Amino acid sequence: MSNQAPLDARVIPLRPVPVPARPARTGRPAAPPAQDPVPAAPTPKEPLWRDLVGDVLRRERLAQERTLKDVADTARISMPYLSEVERGRKEASSEILAAAAQALGLGLGDLLSRAQGELVRVTGRRAPVSRGTARASHDGLCLAA
Template sequence: MSSYGEPMADLRHTDGHRRPLLRTVVGEVLRRRRLEQHRTLAEVARDANVSVQYLSEIERGLKEPSSEIVAAVCDSLSFELVDLLDQVRQDLTGGRATVLRFGTVPLRRAEPAPAPIRSRRGGDVVLLAA
């Protein structure tokens, strides 16, 4: 909250750009999902066992919900937590590729580059640089 009692929509990063608060982005994603399903606040709140007012405050980024509340709202929306977090990541990065690498491949100067890493699901893991 600001000193005037208003919610802080974002924070300034050291480079001067505004950085949104996590609760704001989570609320926006939950609201989008609810609206995509053409459901009311009252329906989702009832299913999640939270008040309509509290769910509204979560969706507007005014409240920082506990992990239990987030899970209950996700269950009500038939939305897996991993999908919520992925959508939050996409919103925060503006769709930019995110690089994750598990393990390391030792390289020696005289050796050619290693072959693509195979994922357990059978596809290649492509590493991108921004």
């Protein structure tokens, strides 16, 4: 007996194999299976809010040349938790965001406004303007709980 594995291994596909359509019972041959449409270019993925807020916090902290420990101590947040917020790993509460923003000399509104500006910049689009309606010229941000 050989210790080598057999050459005919069982392959488990990662995607389900399409099942061919059943022929109609009309006596006519079944239509050929439909070709898969050409895949469209992937749409850019919308960034997560926690990533945007974390980026703003980190950029501001680095711009002030402050350490993570310094900001965490001032905000009364654990240093590992603030690090996770900055990296977008944690979805911080409004209290945590307000404390981190205040420790950096920002208001919560400033933090959220900068994150919203980053969202607009990254996605490169604004809300569509409906015909016949005048769009107010504001870049407000509304969060609801």
